Amino acid sequence: MSRVQGKNTKPELIARSLLHQLGYRFTVNGPKNKRLPGKPDIVLPKYKTVIFVHGCFWHRHPNCKYATTPKSNQEYWNAKFKRNVERDQTNQRTLKKLGWQPLILWECELKDLEKTIAKIIAALPRTTAFSLPEELEDLALVAETKATYGKRK
Ligand SMILES: [Zn+2]
Numbered sequence: 001m002s003r004v005q006g007k008n009t010k011p012e013l014i015a016r017s018l019l020h021q022l023g024y025r026f027t028v029n030g031p032k033n034k035r036l037p038g039k040p041d042i043v044l045p046k047y048k049t050v051i052f053v054h055g056c057f058w059h060r061h062p063n064c065k066y067a068t069t070p071k072s073n074q075e076y077w078n079a080k081f082k083r084n085v086e087r088d089q090t091n092q093r094t095l096k097k098l099g100w101q102p103l104i105l106w107e108c109e110l111k112d113l114e115k116t117i118a119k120i121i122a123a124l125p126r127t128t129a130f131s132l133p134e135e136l137e138d139l140a141l142v143a144e145t146k147a148t149y150g151k152r153k
Pocket of ligand 1: 056061064065066067106107108109
């Protein structure tokens with residue numbers, strides 16, 4: 001059970017790869033990654049958007065099977081989780097006040113590329129370099145249609 005906060009975790013690499021294929025430019029080590037509230041994993045300056053790749057356990061993904069609570073020391077864990085969630089909420093509020101759109105990509109969602117693409121496409125305008133491998137292009141269109149018409153569960 002390691003804390004997903006280091007750089008280059010697998011979910012982060014998936015997120016970056018998808019963004020890259022969708023034609024978005026972003027930074028992962030720039031000054032804004034270090035200075036903006038919550039130290040966003042990915043910054044897209046052109047779209048004033050920041051992306052957090054959140055581990056479901058530590059950041060308490062709502063209704064997620066990975067957001068479990070250890071059986072022992074529940075008081076300790078609940079207090080810790082509460083602080084994490086509050087910190088995330090504060091960071092997001094501050095980012096919005098500063099004119100940045102925060103986007104959360106959950107670790108479990110990144111196992112589902114279609115869902116992740118839908119989320120990205122819903123939050124960001126299309127780029128001119130928007131390109132995906134053929135099999136993903138189909139997926140993206142499906143995802144986009146779902147996002148546009150709100151046919152999500
Ligand atoms: Zn989750």
